[in-house]
Amino acid sequence: MLPAAVLLLSLAADPKPPPSPPGEAMVEKYFRAKVGEIAADPLQGITTKAEWEKRRPELRKQFLAMMGLDPVPDRTKLNARVTGTIQGEGFVVEKLVFESRPGLYVTANVYSPKPVPSTPAKYPAILYVCGHGNVVEDKISYGSKVSYQHHPAWFAIHGYVCIILDTLQLGEIPGEHHGTFRLNQWWWQSYGYTPGGVELWNAIRAIDYLETRPDVDTKKIGVTGRSGGGATSWWVLAADDRPVCFAPVAGIADLFAHVCEGKTDRLRNGVIAGHCDCMFMVNRHRWDFPLVAALAAPRPLLLGNSDADDIFPVDGYRRLARPVTKVYEWYDAAERFQLLETVGPHKDTPELRIGVNVWMNRWLKGDTTSEVKDDPPPKLTPKQLKVLEKTPEGAINPDVPGMLTRPVTIDIPVSSEVAKAWWPKKREELLKELTRTSFAAWPQMTEQVAPERIADATTEGVRVRTYSFESEPGVTLQLQLATRGTAAKRVRLSVAADAPAELTPTDEVATAVVFPRGVGPTRWAMPGSLAERHIRRRFPLIGETVEGGQVWDVRRAVRVLGVVMKGVPVELVGEGTSAGIALYASLDVPEVTAVTLTRPPVSFRDPASPAFLGAAKILDHPHAVAVAAAAKSVKLIVPTSADANAWDWPVRVQQRTGGRAIEIRPQSK
Numbered sequence: 001m002l003p004a005a006v007l008l009l010s011l012a013a014d015p016k017p018p019p020s021p022p023g024e025a026m027v028e029k030y031f032r033a034k035v036g037e038i039a040a041d042p043l044q045g046i047t048t049k050a051e052w053e054k055r056r057p058e059l060r061k062q063f064l065a066m067m068g069l070d071p072v073p074d075r076t077k078l079n080a081r082v083t084g085t086i087q088g089e090g091f092v093v094e095k096l097v098f099e100s101r102p103g104l105y106v107t108a109n110v111y112s113p114k115p116v117p118s119t120p121a122k123y124p125a126i127l128y129v130c131g132h133g134n135v136v137e138d139k140i141s142y143g144s145k146v147s148y149q150h151h152p153a154w155f156a157i158h159g160y161v162c163i164i165l166d167t168l169q170l171g172e173i174p175g176e177h178h179g180t181f182r183l184n185q186w187w188w189q190s191y192g193y194t195p196g197g198v199e200l201w202n203a204i205r206a207i208d209y210l211e212t213r214p215d216v217d218t219k220k221i222g223v224t225g226r227s228g229g230g231a232t233s234w235w236v237l238a239a240d241d242r243p244v245c246f247a248p249v250a251g252i253a254d255l256f257a258h259v260c261e262g263k264t265d266r267l268r269n270g271v272i273a274g275h276c277d278c279m280f281m282v283n284r285h286r287w288d289f290p291l292v293a294a295l296a297a298p299r300p301l302l303l304g305n306s307d308a309d310d311i312f313p314v315d316g317y318r319r320l321a322r323p324v325t326k327v328y329e330w331y332d333a334a335e336r337f338q339l340l341e342t343v344g345p346h347k348d349t350p351e352l353r354i355g356v357n358v359w360m361n362r363w364l365k366g367d368t369t370s371e372v373k374d375d376p377p378p379k380l381t382p383k384q385l386k387v388l389e390k391t392p393e394g395a396i397n398p399d400v401p402g403m404l405t406r407p408v409t410i411d412i413p414v415s416s417e418v419a420k421a422w423w424p425k426k427r428e429e430l431l432k433e434l435t436r437t438s439f440a441a442w443p444q445m446t447e448q449v450a451p452e453r454i455a456d457a458t459t460e461g462v463r464v465r466t467y468s469f470e471s472e473p474g475v476t477l478q479l480q481l482a483t484r485g486t487a488a489k490r491v492r493l494s495v496a497a498d499a500p501a502e503l504t505p506t507d508e509v510a511t512a513v514v515f516p517r518g519v520g521p522t523r524w525a526m527p528g529s530l531a532e533r534h535i536r537r538r539f540p541l542i543g544e545t546v547e548g549g550q551v552w553d554v555r556r557a558v559r560v561l562g563v564v565m566k567g568v569p570v571e572l573v574g575e576g577t578s579a580g581i582a583l584y585a586s587l588d589v590p591e592v593t594a595v596t597l598t599r600p601p602v603s604f605r606d607p608a609s610p611a612f613l614g615a616a617k618i619l620d621h622p623h624a625v626a627v628a629a630a631a632k633s634v635k636l637i638v639p640t641s642a643d644a645n646a647w648d649w650p651v652r653v654q655q656r657t658g659g660r661a662i663e664i665r666p667q668s669k
Contacts, residue, residue: 021523021524021525021526022521022522022523023517023518023521023522023523023524024524024525026474026475026476026517026522026524027517027518027522027524027535028260028269029474030474030475031259031260031270031538031542032260033473033474034542034544035255035256035259035260035542038255038286038287038288038542039254039255039256039288042254042288042290042291042323043290043291043294043323043326043327044287044291048330049330049331052294052297052327052330056295059291059295060238060239060295062285062287063238063239063281063287063292063295064239065192065284065285066192066194066281066282066283066284066285066287067194067196067197067200067235067239067281067282068191068192068193068194068197068198068282068404069197069200069201069239073101073201075205075208076099076101076102077099078098078099078100078205078208078209078212079098079099080096080097080098080209080212081096081097081098082094082095082096083095083096083097083387083388083389084387086380086384086385087114088111088153088156088377088380089157089377089378090113090114090156090157090377091111091112091113091114091153091156091157091377092111092112092113092114092156093109093110093111093380093384093385094109094110094112095109095385095386095387096108096109096110096163096209096387097387097388097392098205098206098209100201100202100204100205101201101396101404103394103395103396103403104198104202104395104396104397104400104403105173105388105391105392105395105397106165106166106171106202106205106206107143107145107165107166107171107172107173107387107388108145108163108164108165108166108206108387109145109149109152109163109164109385109387110161110162110163110164111152111153111155111156111161111162111163111164112156112161112162112215113156113157113159113160113161121214121215122214122215122216122217123159123160123161123215123216123217124159124160124161124216124217124220124221124222124360124364124365125160125161125162125163125210125213125216125217125218125220125221125222126152126155126160126161126162126163126221126222126223126224126360126364127162127163127165127203127206127207127210127221127222127223127224127236127243128148128151128152128155128162128163128164128165128224128225128229129164129165129167129199129203129223129224129225129228129229129232129233129236130143130144130145130147130148130164130165130166130167130170130225130228130229131144131148131167131225131226131227131228131229131230131251132144132167132169132170132227132228132276133147133148133170134147134167134169134170134171135147135382137382140386141170141171141172141173141174142172142382142383142385142386143166143167143170143171143172143385143386143387144166144167144170144171145164145165145166145385146382146385148164148225148226148229148348149164149379149380149385150353150376150377150379151164151224151353151376152164153376153377154353154357154374154375154376154377155357155360157377158357158361159365160360160364161210161213161215161216163206163209163210165202165203165206167199167228167229167278168195168198168199168202168278168397168400169195169276169278171397172386172387172388172391173388173391173395173397173398174397174398175195175198175397175398175399175400176195176398176399176400176401177195177276177277177278178276178277179193179195179277179401180277180533180536180537181275181276181277181533181537184533184607185401186536186545186609186611187604187605187609187611187616188277188401189282189540189545189611189612189613190545190604190609190611190612190613190614190615190616191401191405191604191614191616191617192282192284192613192614192616192617193282193401193404193405194277194278194280194281194282195276195277195278195400195401196231196232196235196277196278196279196280196281197235197281198278198400198404199228199231199232199235199278200232200235200236200239203223203232203235203236203240204236204239204240207221207236207240207242207243211242218242219244220244220245220364220365221242221243221244221245222243222244222245222246222247222360222363222364223236223237223243223245223246223247223248224246224247224248224249224356224360225248225249225251226248226249226250226251226304226348226352227249227250227251227346228251228276228278228279229248229249229251230248230249230250230251230252230304231248231251231252231278231279232251232278233246233247233248233251234248234251234252234289234292234293235281235292237292237293237295237296237299237301238292238293238295238296243299244299244300244363244364245299245300245301245359245360245363245364246296246299246300246301246302247301247302247304247355247356247359247360248302248303248304249304249305249348249352249356250304250305250306250309250311250312250346250352251279251312252289252292252293252303252312252317252320253271253289253312253313253316253317253320254288254289254290254316254317254319254320255287255288255289255541255542256316256319257270257271257312257313257315257316257317257319258270258271258272258275258280258289258316258538258541259272259538259541259542261313261315261316269534270534270538271310271311271312271313271316272534272537272538272541273534273537274310274311275311277537280540280541282540282613282614283540283541283542283543284437284438284440284441284540284543284613284614285543286440286441286542286543288320288323289320290320290321290322290323290324291323293320293324294323294324294327296337297324297327297328297330297331297333297336297337298328298331298333298336299336300336300337300359300362300363301324301328301336301337301338302337302338302339302340302355302356302359303317303320303321303324303337303338303339303340304340304341304342304352304355304356305317305339305340305341305342306341306342306343306344306345306346306347306349306352307341307342307343307344308343308344308345309344309345309346310345310346311346312346314341317339318339321337321339324337325337336363338359340352340355340356340359342355350374353374354372354373354374357372358372405616407603407604407605407616407620408616408617408618408619408620408623410426410619410623410649412649412652412653412656413656415656416656416657416658419653419656419657420656420657420658423626423630423653423656423657424630427626427627427630430618430619430623430624430627431587431588431627433618434584434587434612434615434618434619437613437614437615437617437618438548438612438613438614438615438618439548439551439552439612440543441542441543441544441548442548442552443472443473443552445472445556448559448563449469449470449556449559449560449563450469450470450563451467451468451469451479451560451563451564452467452468452469453465453466453467454466454467454468454478461484461485462482462483462484462503462505463482463483463484464480464481464482464503465480465481465482465483465564466478466479466480466481467479467480467481467560467564469556469557469560471516471517471549471552471553471556471557472552472556475517475522475549475553476522477514477515477516477517477521477522477553477556477557478514478515478520478521479512479513479514479515479557479560479561480503480512480513481510481511481512481561481564481565482503482504482505482510482511482512483505483510484505484506484507484510485507487507487508488505488507488508488509488510488565488568489508489509489568489569490508490509490510490568490569490570490571490593490594491509491510491511491512491561491565491568491569491570491571492509492510492511492512492570492571492573493511493512493513493514493554493557493558493561493570493571493572493573494511494512494513494514494573494574494578495513495514495516495550495554495572495573495574495578495579495581495582495585496513496514496515496516496519496520496578497519497574497575497576497577497578510565510568512557512561514553514554514557516549516550516553516554516557516581517546517549517550517553518535518546518550519550540613543613544613545610545611545612545613546611547577547580547581547610547611547612548610548611548612548613550581550610551581551584551585551610551612552585554572554581554582554585555585555589558570558572558585558589558591558592559591561591562591567591569591569592569593569594570591570592570593570594571592571593571594571595571596572585572586572592572594572595572596573595573596573597573598574597574598574600575597575598575599576598576599576600576601576608577601577608577609577610579597579598579599579600579601580597580600580601580608580609580610580621581610582595582597583595583597583600583621583624583625583628584610584612584624586628586632587624587627587628588631590631592632593632593633594632594633594634594635595628595632595633595634595635596635596637597625597634597635597636597637598637598667599637599638599639599667600621600625600636600638601621602620602621602622602643602646602647603620603621604616604620604621609621622646622647622648622649622650623649623650625647625650625662626649626650626653626654629650629653629654629659629660629662630657630659633660633663634650634662634663635662635663635664635665636662636663636664636665637665637666637667638664638665638666638667639666639667640666640667641666643666644664644666647662647664650662651664
């Protein structure tokens with residue numbers, strides 16, 4: 001055996017990179033195929049102005065749902081208050097705080113021209129939404145409005161009222177943008193939650209505030225911002241008809257850029273890896289991003305970007321611009337949509353600032369002749385611009401996702417007679433909504449699956465066969481089947497996780513294991529790695545989740561067994577996350593007659609829970625157990641006897657409707 005020092009030396013000297021995971025090429029090809037399907041028709045079949053205007057309300061509704069604003073929240077009292085005023089060089093700054101929802105505090109500065117007798121009573125207004133540029137000094141957060149202050153200052157000096165907002169994460173009361181980017185909070189996907197929706201809502205409420213000001217001409221409101229603020233500008237133009245002019249900078253590209261383009265190393269495929277969660281909608285309606293931009297038409301829209309911006313690549317925004325141009329042409333308004341492309345990296349350059357300011361002058365003031373210079377006044381200090389001395393009591397900013405995404409509750413009728421009539425209809429409703437919302441991206445495959453036997457060996461009376469099968473185009477998976485004799489009366493199918501399942505058949509029970517996408521032979525990254533995290537983040541941009549696809553894989557595996565075992569009933573088995581996948585794969589599948597779930601996740605917020613797009617707004621796992629138990633035998637193996645209480649809801653449903661009992665027992669030690 002070599003000494004440890006020699007072994008370490010040989011490892012250090014080896015220049016070869018580690019081998020690619022076996023499923024990496026498959027998942028990259030899969031992403032390209034799915035993006036290609038969506039990108040092939042970025043305007044979703046709309047070819048005329050009449051069709052566009054007919055579909056526009058429906059598209060608006062879809063967009064709001066994908067931003068987590070379905071239903072649209074009530075416009076509660078803003079409770080706006082000014083905590084101080086500063087005199088700048090040629091402008092006045094009001095330090096403003098308002099509540100976009102009860103307890104959700106938005107800190108902002110409002111810049112306005114110094115009152116001059118000859119100026120009109122009302123000014124055009126700008127909503128400036130910030131990117132990721134927080135200023136922190138001595139552990140005190142002053143918000144992103146400090147970094148971007150030269151924008152509102154310029155606008156105020158040149159005759160605008162400009163409100164500049166702090167973001168949720170990088171404001172005076174820090175919240176969170178990085179649930180999936182950094183914190184593995186995959187339940188955001190299950191709730192259809194995106195912090196982009198919160199930023200959008202805060203911006204909408206800021207426009208509400210502008211409409212209350214006597215110095216604002218409410219018919220002349222523009223919106224701009226860069227990077228993260230550019231993204232929010234895009235969200236606003238798609239959601240709100242009140243602004244009449246937009247100039248987002250470096251905040252958008254097409255779907256291909258976000259999912260498939262980017263740096264060449266495996267951690268950065270798709271520029272989504274360079275963006276936090278606020279930059280994206282939960283794309284369950286499978287949009288390409290030109291559809292977002294086109295919702296501005298025919299209002300003036302300037303798309304600003306730099307030609308060396310690696311997180312908003314040139315090809316990505318140029319491809320996006322082409323379909324948008326077509327929509328503007330339907331309105332004979334091609335001049336109202338323009339692309340401002342400047343030289344430089346992802347940076348707030350003078351050329352971009354001048355271009356935006358010229359655009360606003362043209363469309364909000366009708367001024368096409370004034371010379372525009374990038375001449376912002378001296379900066380104010382962070383302390384001067386700070387709005388709050390302390391965080392208001394009851395502020396929900398630190399836990400906005402938790403406060404805005406409550407678990408679903410479903411009341412069971414008290415009367416058994418009523419419950420028996422209610423439950424079949426409710427069960428059918430839940431199944432339909434899951435199919436419509438969470439599993440809408442499943443392929444429409446009705447043909448019989450055709451498994452290929454790739455291995456076959458018999459040892460000590462146990463025959464083990466390995467089958468390859470196509471779960472959907474581009475996804476080829478494996479299933480192993482173990483039998484003893486030829487008289488099996490059922491098949492016990494395990495959903496594989498990180499550890500392989502044991503294949504221990506008896507004369508009457510065959511055992512099988514399926515390796516869904518991303519597991520075993522198709523593992524695309526090390527579990528828990530940065531590469532895996534960013535792959536998981538890409539799936540919602542094509543209207544899916546990893547586990548939603550795995551549920552489909554298990555359902556296809558059941559069909560494989562139907563072919564191989566000639567219709568022998570199937571028992572689905574899983575543990576932890578795989579238990580959740582097995583549960584949802586069993587729903588409405590008559591070939592599955594029993595489900596055994598070990599340590600199943602109790603709620604979508606459980607760290608072990610699978611994520612399905614928007615499913616947590618429909619039901620939670622106990623409800624899904626009741627849906628399964630209406631048609632098959634269900635056994636739950638929980639950690640301790642006390643954990644059985646978490647499954648009281650399906651037990652009560654079965655009791656009140658006269659269904660079969662759900663077996664719940666603690667896990668043996």
